[in-house]
Amino acid sequence: MNDWMSSADWQGVVDSASADLDQERAKLSRLSELWSLHTVVHSKDHAVSVTVDGRGELVDLSFGGSKYRSMPAAQLASLILETVARARADAMAKVTEVMGTTxxxxxxxxxxxxxxxxxxxxxxxxxxxxxxxxxxxxxxxxxxxxxxxxxxx
Incomplete structure (x- = not known):
């Protein structure tokens, strides 16, 4: 034991750090549960639907109706990117809501x-x-x- 820290100080530091570590470990274990959740978001015109997992990774992309077939490629690409971004933001918001702050x-x-x-x-x-x-x-x-x-x- 160091001369500069009493036994009570030492125990207090260890107890506090241990409590913080336990709290953060519990949050991280809940994270694995959240990662199995899926979020589905539709484009405003319902031409595109995307599904992301709890990490915000794209797991499914689908097209509704036939409107997407008549869209210029750049417009369709932009619609897909916008819809994926909204889905990722929704997934992260769900995780942040459950996890809170650290x-x-x-x-x-x-x-x-x-x-x-x-x-x-x-x-x-x-x-x-x-x-x-x-x-x-x-x-x-x-x-x-x-x-x-x-x-x-």
């Missing part, structure tokens, strides 16, 4: 869900507050700089 600074749940954030970066952001509280973050950064493998024991 109590961990730097954890981008929306970026994680959309695949824009590396899961390793997300895990690091979960542990950084705990390392900061324990005064170990500088130690961890030193190990990375030294190539790891530093024996602390």
């Amino acid at each position: 109590s961990v600074p730097g954890l981008d749940l929306e970026g994680l869900m959309s695949g824009k954030v590396d899961p390793l970066e997300a895990m690091n952001s979960l542990f950084e507050p705990m390392l900061d509280g324990l005064g170990l973050r500088e130690w961890s950064a030193k190990d990375e700089h030294d190539g790891g493998g530093t024996n602390r024991g």
Whole structure:
């Protein structure tokens, strides 16, 4: 134990970090449930329908009626892109509604869900507050700089 931190301080930091980690872990486990949900959005003229999964990834594209056949290619492409964008936004809104905000600074749940954030970066952001509280973050950064493998024991 370090001289600069009492036993009670140490336990408080560990308990707080553990509670935050448990809360975020529960949110992330609910994420897998949300990813199985599908969102269907129709274009305003119902010529195009798209289905996206909980991550906003396109899983189905269908055309209603025959109106799409007489559309210029650029107009049809624009209609498809617009409808997919609306479906993705709806899917992300559902996830954000259920997940709420994160109590961990730097954890981008929306970026994680959309695949824009590396899961390793997300895990690091979960542990950084705990390392900061324990005064170990500088130690961890030193190990990375030294190539790891530093024996602390």
